[in-house]
Amino acid sequence: MTLSRSLRYAESEVIAYRRTWRGTVITSFVNPILFLAAMGAGLGALVDDGSGELAIPYLAFVASGLMAATAMQNGAGDGSFPVMAGILWRKNFHGTITTPLGPEDIVWGRLLWGLARLTFVLAVFAVIAVLFGALDLVPALLAVPPSVLTGVAFTSCITAWTLTQEDGRSLSTLFRFLIVPLFLFSGTFFPISQLPGLLQQVAYATPLFHGVEAVRKIALPGVGESIVTSIPLAVHIGYLVVMAAVGVFLSIRLLDKRIRP
Amino acid sequence: MSEPLVEARRLTKKFGDFVAVDAIDFEIRKGESFGFLGPNGAGKTSTMKMITTVSPITDGYLRVFGIDPTENGRPIRQRIGVVPQEDNLDLELTVAENLYIYGRYHDMSRSEIEPKIEELLEFAQLTERRDSKVEPLSGGMKRRLIIARALINEPDLIILDEPTTGLDPQARHLLWDRLYRLKREGATLIITTHYMDEAEQLCDRLVVMDNGRIVAEGSPRQLISEHAPREVVELRFQDGQKDEAVHKLDGVANRSEVLADRVLLYTDDADETQRQMHTRGIEPEQVLVRRSTLEDVFLRLTGRRLVD
Numbered sequence: 001m002t003l004s005r006s007l008r009y010a011e012s013e014v015i016a017y018r019r020t021w022r023g024t025v026i027t028s029f030v031n032p033i034l035f036l037a038a039m040g041a042g043l044g045a046l047v048d049d050g051s052g053e054l055a056i057p058y059l060a061f062v063a064s065g066l067m068a069a070t071a072m073q074n075g076a077g078d079g080s081f082p083v084m085a086g087i088l089w090r091k092n093f094h095g096t097i098t099t100p101l102g103p104e105d106i107v108w109g110r111l112l113w114g115l116a117r118l119t120f121v122l123a124v125f126a127v128i129a130v131l132f133g134a135l136d137l138v139p140a141l142l143a144v145p146p147s148v149l150t151g152v153a154f155t156s157c158i159t160a161w162t163l164t165q166e167d168g169r170s171l172s173t174l175f176r177f178l179i180v181p182l183f184l185f186s187g188t189f190f191p192i193s194q195l196p197g198l199l200q201q202v203a204y205a206t207p208l209f210h211g212v213e214a215v216r217k218i219a220l221p222g223v224g225e226s227i228v229t230s231i232p233l234a235v236h237i238g239y240l241v242v243m244a245a246v247g248v249f250l251s252i253r254l255l256d257k258r259i260r261p
Numbered sequence: 262m263s264e265p266l267v268e269a270r271r272l273t274k275k276f277g278d279f280v281a282v283d284a285i286d287f288e289i290r291k292g293e294s295f296g297f298l299g300p301n302g303a304g305k306t307s308t309m310k311m312i313t314t315v316s317p318i319t320d321g322y323l324r325v326f327g328i329d330p331t332e333n334g335r336p337i338r339q340r341i342g343v344v345p346q347e348d349n350l351d352l353e354l355t356v357a358e359n360l361y362i363y364g365r366y367h368d369m370s371r372s373e374i375e376p377k378i379e380e381l382l383e384f385a386q387l388t389e390r391r392d393s394k395v396e397p398l399s400g401g402m403k404r405r406l407i408i409a410r411a412l413i414n415e416p417d418l419i420i421l422d423e424p425t426t427g428l429d430p431q432a433r434h435l436l437w438d439r440l441y442r443l444k445r446e447g448a449t450l451i452i453t454t455h456y457m458d459e460a461e462q463l464c465d466r467l468v469v470m471d472n473g474r475i476v477a478e479g480s481p482r483q484l485i486s487e488h489a490p491r492e493v494v495e496l497r498f499q500d501g502q503k504d505e506a507v508h509k510l511d512g513v514a515n516r517s518e519v520l521a522d523r524v525l526l527y528t529d530d531a532d533e534t535q536r537q538m539h540t541r542g543i544e545p546e547q548v549l550v551r552r553s554t555l556e557d558v559f560l561r562l563t564g565r566r567l568v569d
Binding site: 004005008009011012015016019020090091092094095096097098099100101102259260261 | 276313316317347
């Protein structure tokens with residue numbers, strides 16, 4: 001059965017992670033803490049002393065945004081370099097498909113493992129945000145699932161994109177020209193209502209915007225329209241679910257074409 | 262006679278307009294050690310990939326264990342062990358863990374895998390490196406680990422794609438010794454190689470491939486006796502003297518082959534050939550008499566050498 005095969009693939013990722021987790025601690029845990037301290041507590045003091053347009057402390061605003069953005073970064077990382085390693089550098093995907101596992105088991109297995117890892121990373125983030133006094137515990141934990149969904153949507157779509165790339169050179173370009181701009185302009189650090197009209201429309205279309213909005217509507221219950229848009233939560237979730245599903249579908253087809261020529 | 266484990270008829274693989282495997286026929290039976298001998302680009306690896314179900318066939322007929330790989334690859338892969346041309350071990354895992362995950366891929370339980378790992382580490386002479394990472398292992402050790410990994414599911418058919426390419430002679434001999442052992446225990450092996458000595462030593466039967474086609478088939482001894490006279494006299498000349506000597510060599514042997522660095526004379530009687538050379542006043546710098554090999558068969562059939 002497919003689930004059992006995917007889990008068996010995921011098991012090998014878990015075994016590998018036991019040896020490599022130290023390298024992921026910085027991006028997963030330390031960066032969010034640094035961002036919360038600098039942007040939330042440091043810059044936040046300045047923001048909150050200013051015009052005071054936000055109805056909530058800036059720390060709360062940026063913590064909820066960073067939760068989704070952290071999910072995006074982890075998800076994008078998971079969909080890029082390890083995938084290129086599997087098909088080109090370490091070539092372990094090529095070996096895997098000579099066993100009863102197939103490309104679909106690799107894609108689903110990585111997704112399941114990614115889901116588990118994102119859940120852990122974001123739960124830790126939520127707790128850190130609570131300790132910073134940025135969020136309340138219960139809404140922070142309730143915001144874990146939508147942020148995990150954001151991460152998974154990025155993993156699956158970026159996996160598909162990576163599978164179309166000849167080699168690893170384009171991967172850092174992706175981060176420079178897609179992930180970083182999304183990180184900065186999708187509402188993480190300031191409401192997109194601050195953007196010029198046209199760019200606002202662009203921001204509405206980006207996945208991280210929907211991730212940030214979904215997380216914020218759950219993590220900061222009852223906040224008004226100066227903080228979040230009036231778009232229903234279901235639209236954000238729907239957008240991310242469709243994105244994840246399209247990504248998985250394409251990843252399976254593209255991986256099959258790539259390693260079963 | 263038993264059903265063939267692998268049966269191919271007019272098996273074809275194309276990549277766009279390029280024909281990698283051109284309508285080949287072959288049958289591999291249980292317990293046999295079957296070789297595909299040919300230079301790089303002959304279509305050996307493409308053929309292996311079709312047999313292991315990781316590359317769809319373009320045309321023709323292929324059955325592995327009587328199963329159609331296009332329709333149903335998984336039950337085939339359940340019963341094979343694959344040693345790929347390129348190392349694809351998981352470098353983040355230890356030696357034992359590399360075996361463990363393949364056991365899991367084959368749906369074995371932990372209690373089934375554990376004793377198997379110890380047995381295979383013993384077989385691959387890697388017991389002492391059990392918990393070491395894969396990266397620092399030597400090329401020969403990595404190959405032995407890949408072979409051990411291919412055996413984790415006790416396969417009915419073991420497919421080795423150029424198992425010793427890139428290894429030093431000592432590592433190759435150690436690996437051959439392991440493969441002999443499998444052969445003696447009755448395993449069915451498919452081996453691709455561009456080393457004729459490997460094919461001679463390991464294969465009961467083989468096909469010679471060139472440009473996607475099978476150009477000859479038989480046991481190593483059969484192929485040699487059919488396509489090459491018994492002995493070869495290899496001549497090396499001093500600079501500039503080769504061309505002159507080649508003219509005078511006409512008729513001293515059944516056939517001659519002029520290579521860049523030497524001249525090969527194929528003959529049934531090397532003593533007689535050397536006597537005639539002497540009579541004609543041909544004085545090479547170096548003379549070596551040897552028995553014909555598969556390399557000579559390949560040269561005869563294709564006009565090219567196996568390894569350039």
